[in-house]
Amino acid sequence: MYPKISDVLYISVDSGDEKETGIQYKSRIADIDEDSMLIEVPIQEGSGQLKKLFVGDELSIYFMTEGGVKNYFNSYVTGFKQDVIRMVRIRKPDPDSIGKIQRRSFLRVNGELEVAVKTDKQLRFLARTDDVGGGGISFYCDAEHQVAEGEKVSCWVVVPYKNASLEHVPFDGEIVRIKALENGRKIVMVKFTAIADMERQKLIKYCFERQLDFRR
Known part of the structure; x- marks a missing residue:
């Protein structure tokens, strides 16, 4: 219904x-x-x-x-x-x-993609994502890169598809959470604050392809 x-x-x-x-x-x-x-x-x-x-x-x-x-x-x-x-x-x-069973965060999948990060303090570095979704990403960050919750970032992420094509998806985001790891690195969680709908659809397409791989 x-x-x-x-x-x-x-x-x-x-x-x-x-x-x-x-x-x-x-x-x-x-x-x-x-x-x-x-x-x-x-x-x-x-x-x-x-x-x-x-x-x-x-x-x-x-x-x-x-x-x-x-x-x-x-x-x-x-x-x-x-x-x-x-x-x-x-x-x-x-x-x-639409279903009777809750399916939370169906747009988010695990995936290691290359992401270029620029903070509002002009810090620039390359990283690898931990997961990707239609509303945000998380990425691994070395201890030497000083980032903080609430900080604004501008990024692009390289998105590969099963047909071997690549897309570069740009977006602006905000760091909403940082999780420290035992090895000194951290996982930085970013939500999108500005992304073109066409670019978001590229990420969603990648997520659906990954979901199909997981089911197989």
């Missing part, structure tokens, strides 16, 4: 931060078009605090149907619209992808 205008959505944001992922927000569908849904700015349940979203944020969503059944799907933020109130535009899910 597909959600309708005025249906309430229950949303979790996959930012790479475990604390953030555990917070649930509510929103309402204001409009639906061919490719997207327009929703009200999500509100945190309990506190009533508005959630500021960014283009590329990955969302795990469910809505209720008759009998209290939860219907899950995944989406991501594609833009915004200012009308009487500010609304968030999210990718419309394929009806076949």
